[in-house]
Amino acid sequence: MRLSPACPVFDVAGAAAGGGLLRVSEQGARRFGDIFRLRFEDGSETLLLAAAEHVGQWHGQSDAFEKDFDHLPTSAALTRLLLGPSLLTARQGEEWSRMRKQMTTLMRLASPWFTRCLASATQTLLEEVESRSDDPRGIPLMPLAIDWAVRSVCGPILGPDVPHSAAVDLVESLQSCFLVMTGLSSTQAQDYRALPSFVEAKAKIDRVLEATMASARNGGDTIAAACLSTLPSGLDEHEQKDAVGSVVIGLIAASLHINALALVWTLASLARYPTLAKRIADESAGVGLSAADQVTKTPLAFAAVRETQRLYPALPFIERRLARDMVFSGYSAPAGTMVLFANWLIHRDPRYWTEPKSYDAARFLPRASQVPNSYFPFGVGPRTCSGMNLVFQQLTFASRALLTRFDLALADGTRPGDLMPIMQVNLEPRGDIWVQVRPRRHHTSPIRPINEGTAHA
Numbered sequence: 001m002r003l004s005p006a007c008p009v010f011d012v013a014g015a016a017a018g019g020g021l022l023r024v025s026e027q028g029a030r031r032f033g034d035i036f037r038l039r040f041e042d043g044s045e046t047l048l049l050a051a052a053e054h055v056g057q058w059h060g061q062s063d064a065f066e067k068d069f070d071h072l073p074t075s076a077a078l079t080r081l082l083l084g085p086s087l088l089t090a091r092q093g094e095e096w097s098r099m100r101k102q103m104t105t106l107m108r109l110a111s112p113w114f115t116r117c118l119a120s121a122t123q124t125l126l127e128e129v130e131s132r133s134d135d136p137r138g139i140p141l142m143p144l145a146i147d148w149a150v151r152s153v154c155g156p157i158l159g160p161d162v163p164h165s166a167a168v169d170l171v172e173s174l175q176s177c178f179l180v181m182t183g184l185s186s187t188q189a190q191d192y193r194a195l196p197s198f199v200e201a202k203a204k205i206d207r208v209l210e211a212t213m214a215s216a217r218n219g220g221d222t223i224a225a226a227c228l229s230t231l232p233s234g235l236d237e238h239e240q241k242d243a244v245g246s247v248v249i250g251l252i253a254a255s256l257h258i259n260a261l262a263l264v265w266t267l268a269s270l271a272r273y274p275t276l277a278k279r280i281a282d283e284s285a286g287v288g289l290s291a292a293d294q295v296t297k298t299p300l301a302f303a304a305v306r307e308t309q310r311l312y313p314a315l316p317f318i319e320r321r322l323a324r325d326m327v328f329s330g331y332s333a334p335a336g337t338m339v340l341f342a343n344w345l346i347h348r349d350p351r352y353w354t355e356p357k358s359y360d361a362a363r364f365l366p367r368a369s370q371v372p373n374s375y376f377p378f379g380v381g382p383r384t385c386s387g388m389n390l391v392f393q394q395l396t397f398a399s400r401a402l403l404t405r406f407d408l409a410l411a412d413g414t415r416p417g418d419l420m421p422i423m424q425v426n427l428e429p430r431g432d433i434w435v436q437v438r439p440r441r442h443h444t445s446p447i448r449p450i451n452e453g454t455a456h457a
């Protein structure tokens with residue numbers, strides 16, 4: 001089978017410069033509709049799919065859509081180079097399946113240790129916001145969100161024996177190592193093991209992994225422990241450390257920035273809609289930290305988090321390779337064709353969403369109906385995000401905690417263009433987002449510690 005020649009081609013090189021894949025896909029969809037071939041400068045082609053019906057095909061026949069491990073996104077490829085395969089970059093097989101099962105269960109149950117990390121991360125966020133609440137310039141959201149993400153993501157992954165300062169150190173050295181490695185020529189990349197930044201990052205990773213393994217061997221409810229429990233018996237301590245290390249560091253590298261961005265987009269959206277923010281504050285009074293509570297007792301906060309993920313999905317395109325011949329909207333596509341599912345377009349398509357560009361949390365309230373397969377910020381099929389439940393709990397709780405205590409508004413330092421999404425490795429705001437915070441009138445007392453057992457947002 002050959003890719004149907006009748007399927008229209010959108011020449012990326014000829015598209016208006018400066019917009020990246022977001023604009024290219026929008027231009028292509030305006031010209032050709034919800035299926036077309038993207039032809040890149042090197043002559044390669046990817047089939048862009050932008051109808052809920054295509055996502056339904058992915059849902060129904062997920063074995064026909066393989067992850068492409070030969071062309072991983074830069075961050076995942078570098079993690080694999082640095083550490084070996086992690087859960088994200090492991091091919092589907094028995095080991096992947098065991099590990100995924102353990103991890104997904106752990107994240108769904110949101111263990112007491114995860115809850116403690118979230119409570120402490122959010123407590124620090126509130127204290128930082130409070131300490132800067134009278135700054136007339138406001139507060140930039142990204143540094144706050146990064147700190148919150150390191151605390152709320154690294155804790156559950158690494159465990160209680162790794163102090164926050166070591167996690168920060170690890171994240172910084174991973175970042176600098178990635179920066180150096182992305183700038184290497186392909187010949188230099190072959191000798192990456194001799195690079196000072198690689199050697200330094202590897203030494204820090206090793207130190208953190210020693211402490212991580214200590215927690216994991218104590219059987220704590222950490223992601224590292226879940227991972228350790230799935231390893232085949234007979235591995236020595238070094239082999240166990242290598243195997244667990246590649247998974248946990250790979251997870252940190254892939255999910256930390258995404259989580260921070262998700263908090264930035266959520267708070268930036270809520271800062272624009274004070275009435276919604278006030279309603280969330282009201283519904284949150286006296287509600288605890290548990291994931292179950294957020295669905296039943298604070299549905300609006302949860303809905304706002306989901307609406308934010310509709311408009312600002314961290315991964316606006318998800319790539320797959322066809323494992324067998326398929327037909328999409330009448331066009332044939334042979335096995336081996338690369339396809340790009342465009343949640344960026346589907347999440348904003350007026351066929352599926354009323355006034356799709358408006359931010360309207362009510363779309364996600366429990367009784368609201370949705371067109372099937374029109375919402376997939378966490379992917380589709382067997383490789384959907386294992387962290388989804390954890391992420392929803394984290395974002396909903398942090399937003400509730402902040403809105404209960406503070407009024408948020410965009411500060412003058414945020415220019416209108418800064419909120420425009422741009423695609424880097426993930427979907428990011430184009431500029432720095434600054435918010436002005438004011439304690440809500442009934443919350444003038446100092447912030448009390450969040451107690452994770454009976455925590456009140």
Ligand code: HEM
Binds near residue numbers: 088153314
């Ligand atoms: C807002 C935050 C996040 C978003 C939007 C997100 C989104 C996604 C998406 C779209 C995928 C599927 C990619 C594909 O199909 O190719 C994915 C995979 C994954 N995510 Fe997330 N993610 C987030 C945060 C996290 C966090 C915090 C963790 C863990 C601590 C995590 C763990 C994973 C894992 C392990 C996979 C791979 C699953 C597999 O291949 O079996 N994610 N994520």
